[in-house]
Amino acid sequence: xxxxxxxxxxxxxxxxxxxxxxxxxxxxxxxxxxxxxxxxxxxxxxxxxxxxxxxxxxxxxxxxxxxxxxxxxxxxxxxxxxxxxxxxxxxxxxxxxxxxxxxxxxxxxxxxxxxxxxxxxxxxxxxxxxxxxxxxxxxxxxxxxxxxxxxxxxxxxxxxxxxxxxxxxxxxxxxxxxxxxxxxxxxxxxxxxxxxxxxxxxxxxxxxxxxxxxxxxxxxxxxxxxxxxxxxxxxxxxxxxxxxxxxxxxxxxxxxxxxxxxxxxxxxxxxxxxxxxxxxxxxxxxxxxxxxxxxxxxxxxxxxxxxxxxxxxxxxxxxxxxxxxxxxxxxxxxxxxxxxxxxxxxxxxxxxxxxxxxxxxxxxxxxxxxxxxxxxxxxxxxxxxxxxxxxxxxxxxxxxxxxxxxxxxxxxxxxxxxxxxxxxxxxxxxxxxxxxxxxxxxxxxxxxxxxxxxxxxxxxxxxx
Amino acid sequence: xxxxxxxxxxxxxxxxxxxxxxxxxxxxxxxxxxxxxxxxxxxxxxxxxxxxxxxxxxxxxxxxxxxxxxxxxxxxxxxxxxxxxxxxxxxxxxxxxxxxxxxxxxxxxxxxxxxxxxxxxxxxxxxxxxxxxxxxxxxxxxxxxxxxxxxxxxxxxxxxxxxxxxxxxxxxxxxxxxxxxxxxxxxxxxxxxxxxxxxxxxxxxxxxxxxxxxxxxxxxxxxxxxxxxxxxxxxxxxxxxxxxxxxxxxxxxxxxxxxxxxxxxxxxxxxxxxxxxxxxxxxxxxxxxxxxxxxxxxxxxxxxxxxxxxxxxxxxxxxxxxxxxxxxxxxxxxxxxxxxxxxxxxxxxxxxxxxxxxxxxxxxxxxxxxxxxxxxxxxxxxxxxxxxxxxxxxxxxxxxxxxxxxxxxxxxxxxxxxxxxxxxxxxxxxxxxxxxxxxxxxxxxxxxxxxxxxxxxxxxxxxx
Numbered sequence: 070x071x072x073x074x075x076x077x078x079x080x081x082x083x084x085x086x087x088x089x090x091x092x093x094x095x096x097x098x099x100x101x102x103x104x105x106x107x108x109x110x111x112x113x114x115x116x117x118x119x120x121x122x123x124x125x126x127x128x129x130x131x132x133x134x135x136x137x138x139x140x141x142x143x144x145x146x147x148x149x150x151x152x153x154x155x156x157x158x159x160x161x162x163x164x165x166x167x168x169x170x171x172x173x174x175x176x177x178x179x180x181x182x183x184x185x186x187x188x189x190x191x192x193x194x195x196x197x198x199x200x201x202x203x204x205x206x207x208x209x210x211x212x213x214x215x216x217x218x219x220x221x222x223x224x225x226x227x228x229x230x231x232x233x234x235x236x237x238x239x240x241x242x243x244x245x246x247x248x249x250x251x252x253x254x255x256x257x258x259x260x261x262x263x264x265x266x267x268x269x270x271x272x273x274x275x276x277x278x279x280x281x282x283x284x285x286x287x288x289x290x291x292x293x294x295x296x297x298x299x300x301x302x303x304x305x306x307x308x309x310x311x312x313x314x315x316x317x318x319x320x321x322x323x324x325x326x327x328x329x330x331x332x333x334x335x336x337x338x339x340x341x342x343x344x345x346x347x348x349x350x351x352x353x354x355x356x357x358x359x360x361x362x363x364x365x366x367x368x369x370x371x372x373x374x375x376x377x378x379x380x381x382x383x384x385x386x387x388x389x390x391x392x393x394x395x396x397x398x399x400x401x402x403x404x405x406x407x408x409x410x411x412x413x414x415x416x417x418x419x420x421x422x423x424x425x426x427x428x429x430x431x432x433x434x435x436x437x438x439x440x441x442x443x444x445x446x447x448x449x450x451x452x453x454x455x456x457x458x459x460x461x462x463x464x465x466x467x468x469x470x471x472x473x474x475x476x477x478x479x480x481x482x483x484x485x486x487x488x489x490x491x492x493x494x495x496x497x498x499x500x501x502x503x504x505x506x507x508x509x510x511x512x513x514x515x516x517x518x519x520x521x522x523x524x525x526x527x528x529x530x531x532x533x
Numbered sequence: 534x535x536x537x538x539x540x541x542x543x544x545x546x547x548x549x550x551x552x553x554x555x556x557x558x559x560x561x562x563x564x565x566x567x568x569x570x571x572x573x574x575x576x577x578x579x580x581x582x583x584x585x586x587x588x589x590x591x592x593x594x595x596x597x598x599x600x601x602x603x604x605x606x607x608x609x610x611x612x613x614x615x616x617x618x619x620x621x622x623x624x625x626x627x628x629x630x631x632x633x634x635x636x637x638x639x640x641x642x643x644x645x646x647x648x649x650x651x652x653x654x655x656x657x658x659x660x661x662x663x664x665x666x667x668x669x670x671x672x673x674x675x676x677x678x679x680x681x682x683x684x685x686x687x688x689x690x691x692x693x694x695x696x697x698x699x700x701x702x703x704x705x706x707x708x709x710x711x712x713x714x715x716x717x718x719x720x721x722x723x724x725x726x727x728x729x730x731x732x733x734x735x736x737x738x739x740x741x742x743x744x745x746x747x748x749x750x751x752x753x754x755x756x757x758x759x760x761x762x763x764x765x766x767x768x769x770x771x772x773x774x775x776x777x778x779x780x781x782x783x784x785x786x787x788x789x790x791x792x793x794x795x796x797x798x799x800x801x802x803x804x805x806x807x808x809x810x811x812x813x814x815x816x817x818x819x820x821x822x823x824x825x826x827x828x829x830x831x832x833x834x835x836x837x838x839x840x841x842x843x844x845x846x847x848x849x850x851x852x853x854x855x856x857x858x859x860x861x862x863x864x865x866x867x868x869x870x871x872x873x874x875x876x877x878x879x880x881x882x883x884x885x886x887x888x889x890x891x892x893x894x895x896x897x898x899x900x901x902x903x904x905x906x907x908x909x910x911x912x913x914x915x916x917x918x919x920x921x922x923x924x925x926x927x928x929x930x931x932x933x934x935x936x937x938x939x940x941x942x943x944x945x946x947x948x949x950x951x952x953x954x955x956x957x958x959x960x961x962x963x964x965x966x967x968x969x970x971x972x973x974x975x976x977x978x979x980x981x982x983x984x985x986x987x988x989x990x991x992x993x994x995x996x997x
Binding site for chain 2: 095096097098099100128129130131132134135136138139142169170171172173174175176177178179180181182183184224225226227228324327328329330350351352353354355356357360375377378380381383384387388
């Protein structure tokens with residue numbers, strides 16, 4: 070019986086700020102990063118290679134070290150566990166990791182300790198799927214309704230969703246799961262692209278990338294907005310010209326507006342018929358999103374990449390605040406919390422269009438979207454999953470998105486696990502600050518404050 | 534002109550888990566801790582001692598090191614600042630520290646990076662008050678309405694409170710500030726005690742401490758509840774017997790219930806006429822608190838110690854979810870965010886009864902409550918500030934709470950600063966893990982996971 074024998078957590082950062090990839094109105098210079106957790110075991114996988122679980126959460130640079138430190142705090146509690154026992158009761162693993170009341174104080178269930186928990190649990194789920202020699206979507210869709218409910222964290226949700234209601238949702242889909250899986254194997258899961266619309270790109274690049282998206286079979290393109298209204302009008306006009314009247318344009322403000330300002334700005338862009346406005350204001354402002362939604366209809370409201378836990382999603386649904394749920398696989402506490410949100414979304418009939426991009430998020434969301442369609446919502450109406458075409462080359466089993474003849478979509482992953490294992494060579498290159506890339510980088514391009522020294526309980530910026 | 538010449542951030546932990554001080558239904562074994570920030574300068578104070586700013590945030594043990602690391606990330610940005618310039622524009626200091634979009638991703642405005650921001654800004658406010666040679670409450674109540682609004686973070690609040698409305702609230706109190714200050718100098722600011730009611734205390738200790746509270750002049754006592762209903766009924770009966778019918782009993786569940794369960798449990802305790810139920814459910818559940826409040830009236834609903842930012846408080850007010858606002862000086866981003874919440878509370882007519890206890894929270898809240906009464910709410914109705922009588926001996930200017938003849942209250946602090954400077958000897962004793970206390974502690978009593986090693990971007994639990 071394999072056991073978890075050790076843990077490593079690594080700080081991996083890609084210098085994306087050099088090219089304005091990922092730039093938006095709130096985040097101008099992110100260095101896309103991963104707090105990357107490996108759970109080592111003494112077992113071997115079906116190919117005879119060492120069995121290990123690989124998981125991550127996504128950050129945009131500075132502070133990734135803080136998440137790494139928090140993940141190390143949490144992950145070490147898994148060392149010594151029997152992998153078969155663990156995989157048979159992933160609800161217990163979740164409760165073990167969330168049972169530390171002292172760490173809970175630092176959230177609860179939000180911010181750094183929740184991001185790091187996601188990384189650790191993502192690694193645990195990857196390990197469980199590798200042990201079963203299945204892609205994670207297969208492990209999950211093979212589960213019975215009772216098994217899925219047992220892994221889900223339903224705490225604080227019972228006023229909106231009881232365990233019995235959750236079971237009823239899952240049982241209603243049980244007999245037709247195979248049909249939907251066969252469909253997805255044929256068509257892929259619908260995808261849209263954000264690669265065209267980063268705020269730091271000029272008009273010519275925007276025009277070219279929109280055209281490439283159309284040529285690649287995309288029916289959806291998303292633009293970043295919110296820095297300057299005149300610029301936004303010009304950029305939306307370019308995008309709409311190229312997309313034509315029938316493809317979908319989405320816009321994303323990344324939280325830059327107050328509520329009233331959001332309403333005014335979106336009304337000025339409504340002439341371009343956006344499908345949704347994403348993150349119009351503070352991600353914590355449930356009532357604010359509801360007010361924006363009432364005011365800007367028929368433009369939809371979408372949010373979720375910064376929605377920090379299931380209790381916030383519960384309220385977004387209860388308040389009828391959103392048209393699209395963009396849960397994030399690096400921010401929610403992995404499959405255990407994601408299943409709870411998928412169940413809530415199904416009950417409230419809100420389509421889930423997961424946030425992706427970043428580092429490894431596309432690799433993860435494909436499993437979640439398959440689970441949602443096959444076992445929980447049973448519906449593709451209004452569903453489309455984000456795809457950003459960068460950094461996939463660092464993963465051993467990158468997601469595949471292509472025109473299947475039914476539109477552009479994620480192709481069902483075929484290899485075991487959660488698709489989040491990185492190439493050792495990528496880690497050696499981009500580990501911060503000692504990887505080959507960062508060690509050789511000009512100090513001015515190392516987008517980090519001066520390092521600090523922690524010694525004997527004292528943290529002091531180095532050189533002061 | 535003094536400059537900030539350096540920063541130290543220290544991990545200070547007190548072994549409170551040994552005595553069950555601070556125990557409640559969610560937090561059974563906290564080691565009360567501080568992430569303690571010192572901003573060093575090359576100046577001297579009015580007594581000729583080195584001028585420095587001292588601030589902290591409160592945690593309950595494990596993970597305090599994570600907050601220390603985050604505070605070091607943020608605090609180093611203040612090094613080199615001219616202290617006089619800084620003190621003259623504390624709004625700019627706030628914006629400087631919150632302008633890092635990469636760190637913002639880890640929240641935003643919540644969890645570890647917000648706790649650490651509070652610690653750093655608390656130190657900056659302590660420094661500003663020491664430079665002015667005033668207690669912080671005096672520095673703040675001496676400000677004009679325009680100055681107070683300029684330091685407040687009103688972002689994301691304009692749908693509930695505009696800058697003009699904020700100014701109007703402050704201007705209406707301006708001409709009568711001196712009267713209210715004179716009153717507080719005479720009466721103190723009303724306080725209540727939680728020291729009697731920790732969940733880990735037996736019935737005899739509970740009875741004795743309730744009697745001591747009554748004998749000390751308290752009109753309010755708070756009990757922890759939520760682990761076992763029969764125990765709660767017995768404990769509330771004991772407390773009510775000793776308090777009699779006219780003193781106030783409050784109960785605190787520390788987030789253990791789902792919404793429906795909270796309603797049922799509080800109804801069973803309503804026979805003891807509690808003034809409020811505190812933290813009945815998830816601190817993120819705004820709509821849940823509103824549902825509890827509608828169901829359990831006339832028992833009031835109180836929350837705030839885990840309410841992570843002003844946007845959450847805005848919604849608690851908009852949704853009419855709480856009767857008492859228990860903002861926390863270690864969780865909100867110091868005076869800049871606290872002033873915004875005090876203004877919102879004044880507009881929505883909700884009394885502010887700050888959360889205290891912990892480490893250093895009592896020292897800070899006294900300044901906040903004075904500011905609230907003198908310059909913002911102008912009202913004491915329904916206001917009472919928490920006091921817990923422990924760990925004050927570690928501060929050089931501990932708060933003073935006594936029966937002033939007008940009831941038990943906080944005596945106006947008279948020394949310059951925010952009252953958050955710790956004795957060097959206390960730090961030497963309780964710094965984790967190398968202070969004299971922890972170095973000598975039995976390993977089994979050191980309430981921490983095994984240490985981990987971060988080297989070259991990799992965090993590994995030591996000894997694995």
